[in-house]
Amino acid sequence: MMDFGFSLSKSSTLNLDTADLSLYKKLCELSPDARTCMACGSCSATCTAGPFSGMSVRKVILDLQRGRDVKAMVQGCMLCGKCIMVCPRGINTRNLILNLCKIYDR
Amino acid sequence: MIDRIPSGFHPFVLPFMIGMVFVLLYCAYGIVKIMIQLTAEDRKKFLISLVTPKTLLKNIKDIFCDCLLHVKLWKRNKMLGFMHSSIAFGWFMLIVLGHIEVILFIPERLHTFYYPIFFNYFVAENDATVAGSLLFFLMDFFLLLVLTGIALAIVKRIRSRIFGMRRTTRHSLINHIGMYALWAIFPLRLLAEGFTAHISGGSFLTIPLNWVFRQFLGNDLNMLPTWWAYSIALGVFMVVLPFSRFMHIPAEMMLIPMRNAGLKIRGARKGFARVQVYSCPNCGVCIDACPMSVSKANIKDCTVYLTRQIRRGNEKRIAEISDKCLLCGKCEALCQVGVEGPQLRVMQRSLRKYALEPDYSNIAVEPLVEAASGSKVLYFSGCMSQLTPEIGRSVESVLRKAGVDFTWMDRDGGLCCGRPMATAGRLDAARAIVEKNEKIILGSGADTLLVSCPICYKMFRESYDLPGVRVVHYSQYFSGLVKLGQLKLEKSDICYVYHDPCELGRGCGIYEEPRRLIGLSAAIAEADKTREESVCCGGSLGSLSLSFEQRRKITQGALDNLYTSHADAIATACPLCKATFARYSDRPVRDLAEIIDAQSTGYKQTER
Incomplete structure (x- = not known):
């Protein structure tokens, strides 16, 4: 293949019919407030672990809704709980992460 | 005093004996089991403390004051204290005096368990001695004391507010059985001794009772049934004890x-x-x-x-x-x-198993060590302070004014102290964070770690191993600066009520320094519940499952407590308390650092 000095990024097309959403559905049973997330990103902006490990609750929830893997991000979480303080939807994000750690099956 | 029953035995003592032997066996089994469960190091520590005279004396003193006299309860509420100590101490004295009676009058029966308990049934009074009548008087006195305690206990079940308690526990069935058995023991003892008093002798309580009974009951037929009932009540209480709340004894x-x-x-x-x-x-x-x-x-x-x-x-x-x-x-x-x-x-x-464990191995410590190096004083604001940046800024400003050379460890974000992880019960993950921070702090070469977040402060104090580093909360550090004259505080006319953060007050025992500093820079008022009784702001990271709405109610409750002081503003010394209160409070919420920053001038500036 000819080298143009740049490349195309991988397609991010999402097929919700084939994506594995079982983890998200299981999480929603334990933490129903996950459904109320509006992906505002307040949690990511305040995240202590974010700068070190790329942790972002917003991204975790979005990725789960798309059936993607979140292991590396969740492993970086330090449970400091600042995300609860800033969440405009009042989601108990800390408990959400703990529940996710409990049921993680990948 | 002579032995009335030649065999020294009657079947009515059996219920008591069965209960007593059962309790003793159960406790012996429990002690052995617990000793086995302790770690070898703890067991050794415990056994050594039992033979060290100093701790031994303290043990005896504490058991006497807490278990028998209930000194702490007296301090809390006089009625509650009287109720508990009259039952516990009165009963203890009845047992002790019972033994003394047996030793004095029929020492050959001392080996039986039940003689001191059922003394009055087994003896007949043939001559009155001073020692005997004094003992009988004391027995009746302590019986009366216990009966007063029982009466108060019954009143407490109905109207607990008299005893300073708004709500009481809803007891389980087995607790109720134990409680009613306990209530029954002493009135039955009074009856039993009352029926027997004309044979065994008695004092101011039992002899008049006996006289009254004899006015309409011409025989002794009631004597045995009441002794049986007394023994059965004791037996039921003892058998139920290991499975009820009375196991606390x-x-x-x-x-x-x-x-x-x-x-x-x-x-x-x-x-x-x-x-x-x-x-x-x-x-x-x-x-x-x-x-x-x-x-x-x-x-x-x-x-x-x-x-x-x-x-x-x-x-x-x-x-x-x-x-x-x-x-x-x-x-x-x-x-x-x-x-x-x-x-x-x-x-x-911590018992909970997680499928996914945290992994911080990719966090490099070196850049953080470099950022933290340079001064003897290392300031750690804590991650929660990023939500309340004014705290860090104020501490920085105060330190500048006082001319302290310092480095701000997490100005551009740092690691968490690990306490939130530890409170979630994930102790190994918390340990991993602690080790990273230990490396940073020890690598920085600082000898003082100044902390403005009480959550971090408690963690640094209790779970970190930092040889040669003094961990200090800023309220202590600033107090020191004021004492040394490096910082001058001027009084404003605002009145603050100080909220003791849980982790700083109850957690680390720091109550005085923040109050002294506020007192020097403003007027200070006290809330209704304060110091060790201070009410949590509701933002605590301790809770995993409380919802936003439930937390709001707790915050409102805490604020209502602070409002009782009628102060103009609320002062606290915790970023989490500040952020939580600021959300719902109807008056300004200030951190201690902000107040000091606003009211202070440095030594150099005052000189100029």
């Missing part, structure tokens, strides 16, 4: 020496934790203390119900109760026995 005698030996809770259910669980007397003082009990739905999540569920082994409820708690520590501070509710809960949480 023997358990507390084990808890006190173990605590004096310096033992800490290491397991969730075994060893010292088990002793703590059994020591809970189910009194319910923690229910009124708990900040969560502002909403009725949470009343069953107080420490008293945690210990009950642990004894029952109800895993679902144990998990619910331990996850909900804010870990504010107020129940522990007010507990008369000293049950460590918060630590018990953390240990229950």
Whole structure:
């Protein structure tokens, strides 16, 4: 293949019919407030672990809704709980992460 | 005084004997089991403390003051103290005096367990001596004391408010059986001794009672049934004791020496934790203390119900109760026995298995060490302060004014201190964070670690190993600066009410320094519940499962407590308390650092 000095990024097309959403559905049973997330990103902006490990609750929830893997991000979480303080939807994000750690099956 | 029954035995003592032997065997079994469950190091520490004269004396003093005289309860509420000490001390004296009677008059019967308890049935008075009548007087006196205590206990069941308790525990069936048996013992003893007093002798209580009975009951047929009833009541109480709340009586005698030996809770259910669980007397003082009990739905999540569920082994409820708690520590501070509710809960949480464990191996420490190096004083604002940046800025400004050379360790973000992870029960993950921070702090070459967040401060003090580094909260550090004259404070006319953050007050015992600093820079008022009784702001990271709405109610409750002082503004010394209060408060909320910054001038500036 000819080298143009740049490349195309991988397609991010999402097929919700084939994506594995079982983890998200299981999480929603334990933490129903996950459904109320509006992906505002307040949690990511305040995240202590974010700068070190790329942790972002917003991204975790979005990725789960798309059936993607979140292991590396969740492993970086330090449970400091600042995300609860800033969440405009009042989601108990800390408990959400703990529940996710409990049921993680990948 | 002569032995009336030649054989020295009557079948009515059997219920008591069965109960007594059962309790003794059960306690012996419990002690052996708990000793086996302790770690080898703890066991050694405990056994050594038992033969060290200093701790031994302290043990005896503590058991006498706490278990018999209930000194702590007297300080809390006089009625509550009188009720408990009259029953406990009165009963203790009845047993002791019973033994003295046997030793003095029929020493050959001392080997029987039941003689001191049923003395009056087995003896006949043939001559009156001074010692004998004095003993009988004391027996009647202490019986009267216990009866007064029992009467108060019955009143307390109906109107607990007289005893300073708004809510009391809802007892289980077995607790009720034990309680009614306990209530029955002493009136039955009075009746039994009353019916026998014309044979055995008696004093101001039993002899008049005997006279009254003899006016309409011309025979002794009532004597035996009442002695039987007395013995059965004792037997029922003893048999029920190991399965009811009254287990706290023997358990507390084990808890006190173990605590004096310096033992800490290491397991969730075994060893010292088990002793703590059994020591809970189910009194319910923690229910009124708990900040969560502002909403009725949470009343069953107080420490008293945690210990009950642990004894029952109800895993679902144990998990619910331990996850909900804010870990504010107020129940522990007010507990008369000293049950460590918060630590018990953390240990229950630590039992949980997670499929995904945190991994911080990719966090490089070196850049953080470099950023932290340069000064002798290292300032750590804590991650929570990023939500309240004014705290860090104020501390920085005050330090500049005082001319302190310092480095701000996490100005551009740092690691968490690990306490939130530890309170979630994930102790290994917390350890990993602690080790990273230890490397940074020790690598920076600083000799003082200045902390502005009480959550971090408690963690640094208790769980970090930092040789050669003094960990200090900024309220202490600034007090030192004021004393040295490096910082001058000027009074403003604002009146603040100081809210004791749980982790700083109950957690680290710092109550005075913040108050002194506020007192120097403004007027200070006290809220209704303050110091160790201060109410958690509701933002605590201790709770895993409390919802936003439930937290709001707790915050409102805490604010209502602070409003009782009618102060203009609220002062606190914790970024989390500040952020939580600021959300709902109708008056300004200031951090201690902000107040000091606004009212202070440095030494150099005043010189100019």
